[in-house]
Amino acid sequence: MAVALGRRLLPSAAAAVGGRNYSCWTSTTSLALWHTRILLPLPDTQRGTAAPYVYTRSFASKPKKRMSSVKLTPDERDVHVKPLLEGGWKMVDGRDAVEKKFQFKDFNQAWSWMNRVALASEKMDHHPEWFNVYNRVEVTWSTHDCGGLSLKDIKMAKFCDDTSKIY
Numbered sequence: 001m002a003v004a005l006g007r008r009l010l011p012s013a014a015a016a017v018g019g020r021n022y023s024c025w026t027s028t029t030s031l032a033l034w035h036t037r038i039l040l041p042l043p044d045t046q047r048g049t050a051a052p053y054v055y056t057r058s059f060a061s062k063p064k065k066r067m068s069s070v071k072l073t074p075d076e077r078d079v080h081v082k083p084l085l086e087g088g089w090k091m092v093d094g095r096d097a098v099e100k101k102f103q104f105k106d107f108n109q110a111w112s113w114m115n116r117v118a119l120a121s122e123k124m125d126h127h128p129e130w131f132n133v134y135n136r137v138e139v140t141w142s143t144h145d146c147g148g149l150s151l152k153d154i155k156m157a158k159f160c161d162d163t164s165k166i167y
């Protein structure tokens with residue numbers, strides 16, 4: 001029988017059922033969960049068909065803080081957008097959005113970089129508009145939820161710059 005003590009499982013509880021303790025985080029865009037489990041070895045016949053744990057207790061973290069999707073103020077634009085424009089980003093004609101053309105050695109490098117950006121975008125729930133031909137990627141950042149530039153765009157534009165330097 002499993003016994004829970006605060007956030008930890010008593011070692012003896014796992015030993016009593018012939019299993020071992022195991023803890024892990026899972027995380028979504030808004031919540032992180034800490035799971036404490038007792039893992040039991042499964043017979044070969046059940047491997048891959050059943051979950052190998054007999055006891056799970058999950059704890060929710062504080063809700064993750066989300067960066068806001070509000071339009072940048074003029075002061076914030078001075079601080080955040082100006083440096084981007086000095087670093088090769090351009091305002092998009094007729095839109096409150098920034099765009100930049102990146103060039104890589106070949107398609108493989110471009111795709112690898114796009115993959116990095118895609119994973120970060122998904123984690124942040126903030127996605128690029130982009131266009132790729134072979135080794136070139138044109139990226140546009142704007143926040144659809146507020147119809148213009150927000151701090152999320154600044155963060156992702158910087159991420160694009162920083163990660164493109166690795167290649």
Ligand SMILES: C[C@H](O)[C@H](O)[C@H]1CNC2=NC(N)=NC(=O)C2=N1
Pocket residue numbers: 069125126127128141142143144145146
């Ligand atoms: C429902 C979802 O959270 C929203 O649609 C997110 C998804 N990704 C997004 N990406 C961008 N670039 N702007 C947004 O406003 C936006 N909103």
